Amino acid sequence: xxxxxxxxxxxxxxxxxxxxxxxxxxxxxxxxxxxxxxxxxxxxxxxxxxxxxxxxxxxxxxxxxxxxxxxxxxxxxxxxxxxxxxxxxxxxxxxxxxxxxxxxxxxxxxxxxxxxxxxxxxxxxxxxxxxxxxxxxxxxxxxxxxxxxxxxxxxxxxxxxxxxxxxxxxxxxxxxxxxxxxxxxxxxxxxxxxxxxxxxxxxxxxxxxxxxxxxxxxxxxxxxxxxxxxxxxxxxxxxxxxxxxxxxxxxxxxxxxxxxxxxxxxxxxxxxxxxxxxxxxxxxxxxxxxxxxxxxxxxxxxxxxxxxxxxxxxxxxxxxxxxxxxxxxxxxxxx
Numbered sequence: 001x002x003x004x005x006x007x008x009x010x011x012x013x014x015x016x017x018x019x020x021x022x023x024x025x026x027x028x029x030x031x032x033x034x035x036x037x038x039x040x041x042x043x044x045x046x047x048x049x050x051x052x053x054x055x056x057x058x059x060x061x062x063x064x065x066x067x068x069x070x071x072x073x074x075x076x077x078x079x080x081x082x083x084x085x086x087x088x089x090x091x092x093x094x095x096x097x098x099x100x101x102x103x104x105x106x107x108x109x110x111x112x113x114x115x116x117x118x119x120x121x122x123x124x125x126x127x128x129x130x131x132x133x134x135x136x137x138x139x140x141x142x143x144x145x146x147x148x149x150x151x152x153x154x155x156x157x158x159x160x161x162x163x164x165x166x167x168x169x170x171x172x173x174x175x176x177x178x179x180x181x182x183x184x185x186x187x188x189x190x191x192x193x194x195x196x197x198x199x200x201x202x203x204x205x206x207x208x209x210x211x212x213x214x215x216x217x218x219x220x221x222x223x224x225x226x227x228x229x230x231x232x233x234x235x236x237x238x239x240x241x242x243x244x245x246x247x248x249x250x251x252x253x254x255x256x257x258x259x260x261x262x263x264x265x266x267x268x269x270x271x272x273x274x275x276x277x278x279x280x281x282x283x284x285x286x287x288x289x290x291x292x293x294x295x296x297x298x299x300x301x302x303x304x305x306x307x308x309x310x311x312x313x314x315x316x317x318x319x320x321x322x323x324x325x326x327x328x329x330x331x332x333x334x335x
Contacts, residue, residue: 001085016063021175028167029320036323041108042276047219054099060210065095071235079195098186101157104327112284118146151305158183163313198244223264227253301330
């Protein structure tokens with residue numbers, strides 16, 4: 001299996017090799033939509049260079065995953081002894097597709113739809129008059145994080161991979177890969193194999209290793225300049241505990257990575273960015289909750305997470321247009 005069938009020139013990692021299968025997935029309309037979803041939401045309003053997308057990040061995570069797998073193989077990782085390049089391709093695919101379900105404006109849009117999902121879940125409470133001032137109550141709820149498995153971008157990503165008629169599902173199955181398994185890996189649902197979770201959703205995973213460098217370079221801030229090379233060079237495999245570990249001499253680089261995340265988040269959660277994102281969240285929520293607002297193209301704005309899921313299954317054009325421009329398009333018409 002060739003992982004350098006084509007080369008993508010990346011501003012963070014340099015040349016990134018991709019297989020023929022990965023190229024086919026990247027070329028789909030479903031994956032190309034990630035080019036129009038900014039990785040840091042509205043951060044570019046403060047950091048003008050922060051216009052990088054979920055598309056470039058996804059390619060970067062796949063590249064880091066590939067390098068981490070190679071390092072673990074050299075370290076004698078038991079999970080990678082069998083399966084050869086087929087297992088490597090499966091993990092690269094999970095890394096490539098881990099953000100396929102992101103909403104417009106990335107996490108900002110996701111939080112808005114989690115709020116929508118929460119509001120609809122208490123409709124009966126509002127209707128029967130249990131709340132003295134329902135409008136004030138919902139306004140106060142805007143500042144809260146309403147976690148919703150139904151509205152998470154991971155859940156949406158799983159649907160995108162597994163829905164009947166999905167172009168990515170068709171490609172994966174034609175190549176002999178199970179879309180449900182790929183989705184379980186990036187959703188960390190494969191609880192029987194903690195090894196996968198360590199690679200894609202842990203304190204020191206492929207996702208964080210890419211976005212720390214990418215976000216730092218794009219925002220022009222020095223806090224995310226981690227020593228990726230040294231960390232990857234010192235990967236070890238602990239056969240007794242069956243976990244990924246690191247050589248003691250890499251402790252300083254790892255501590256630097258962890259503390260850099262803390263300081264970098266303080267920069268990204270800049271008060272001005274947070275102000276803009278709070279307004280955008282409320283506006284998106286208001287548009288979605290306005291049942292009489294349905295002007296424009298794309299079949300009108302969606303009014304629930306369930307409607308998004310229904311459109312993904314039935315409207316082949318919906319998902320390609322469900323990006324940052326979707327938000328700005330409807331905002332211009334919203335009164």
